[in-house]
Amino acid sequence: MGRPKLCVALDADLSEVQRLLDLLRDYPLIYKVGYKLFVPFGPAVLEKIRGRAPSSELFLDLKLHDIPNTVKNGVEGAAALGVNYLTVHALGGREMLEAAAAAKGPLKLLGVTLLTSHGPDYPNFLKSRLTKEGLVLRLAEEALRAGCDGLVCSAEEVSLLKRELGDFLAVVPGIRPAGAEAGDQKRVATPEEALERGADVLVVGRPILRAEDPRRVVEGILKLMGY
Numbered sequence: 144m145g146r147p148k149l150c151v152a153l154d155a156d157l158s159e160v161q162r163l164l165d166l167l168r169d170y171p172l173i174y175k176v177g178y179k180l181f182v183p184f185g186p187a188v189l190e191k192i193r194g195r196a197p198s199s200e201l202f203l204d205l206k207l208h209d210i211p212n213t214v215k216n217g218v219e220g221a222a223a224l225g226v227n228y229l230t231v232h233a234l235g236g237r238e239m240l241e242a243a244a245a246a247k248g249p250l251k252l253l254g255v256t257l258l259t260s261h262g263p264d265y266p267n268f269l270k271s272r273l274t275k276e277g278l279v280l281r282l283a284e285e286a287l288r289a290g291c292d293g294l295v296c297s298a299e300e301v302s303l304l305k306r307e308l309g310d311f312l313a314v315v316p317g318i319r320p321a322g323a324e325a326g327d328q329k330r331v332a333t334p335e336e337a338l339e340r341g342a343d344v345l346v347v348g349r350p351i352l353r354a355e356d357p358r359r360v361v362e363g364i365l366k367l368m369g370y
C-alpha cells in the first residue's frame with residue numbers, strides 16, 4: 144500500500160478549519176469532511192479546502208447507508224465532486240455495496256466495518272451471535288468482495304483483517320497519541336500501535352483540533368510515518 148498517510152478529521156467550525164488549513168499548509172495531508180462541515184456548507188467547503196490546500200487529498204465521510212439505488216445516487220454525486228475517498232456502511236449489505244462500487248469511478252470507496260465508538264456489546268444490540276471480531280470480519284469480507292477499495296476499521300482489528308483477507312487500504316480512526324483523551328471513542332490506539340498493526344491511513348480529529356500546537360502533533364505523527 145506504500146507509505147502510510149495522515150488524515151485530519153475537520154470536525155470543527157469553519158473559522159477554526161480555516162485557521163488549521165493555514166497552519167498545516169506545508170504538510171502532505173488528507174482532509175476529512177464530515178457532517179459538521181458538509182451538511183451546512185455542502186460542496187463549497189470542498190472548494191474552500193482545495194483553494195487553501197491545493198495539494199491535499201479530500202475524504203468525504205458521509206457513511207452512506209440506504210437502499211442500493213439511493214446509495215448509488217450518493218456515490219455518483221460524490222464522484223462528480225472529485226473527492227478522493229468516500230465511506231459507505233458495510234452494514235448496508237451486499238446489494239448496496241455492489242451498487243456503490245459500480246458507481247464509484249476513480250474515487251476510493253471505503254467500507255465502514257464497526258465504528259470505533261462501538262465496544263464489544265454492539266453485537267448484542269444487533270442480536271448477532273458473532274463476536275465483535277467475527278462481525279467485523281464478516282462485514283469486511285462483504286465490502287471487499289463487493290468492490291470496495293478499503294475498509295474503515297479500528298486498530299484492534301486491522302492485523303486480523305489483513306491476515307485473513309490479504310492487503311487492502313486500511314483506514315483507521317480512534318487514534319490517540321499517548322496522553323490524549325479518548326472522548327467517545329471506545330477502541331483507541333496510539334499512532335505507533337496502529338501503524339505497527341498495518342494501518343495505511345491514520346484518521347485523527349480531536350487530538351489535532353484541540354491541541355495547543357496542532358503543527359507539533361501533525362509533525363510528530365508524520366515523522367513516525369517516515370516523512
Ligand code: C5P
Nearest residue numbers: 152257258259295316317346347348349
Ligand atoms: O476526533 P477523533 O480523532 O475521534 O475523530 C475521528 C474521526 O473519524 C471522526 O470524524 C469520526 O466521525 C471518524 N470515524 C470514526 N470511526 C469510524 C469511522 C469514522 O471515528 N469507524
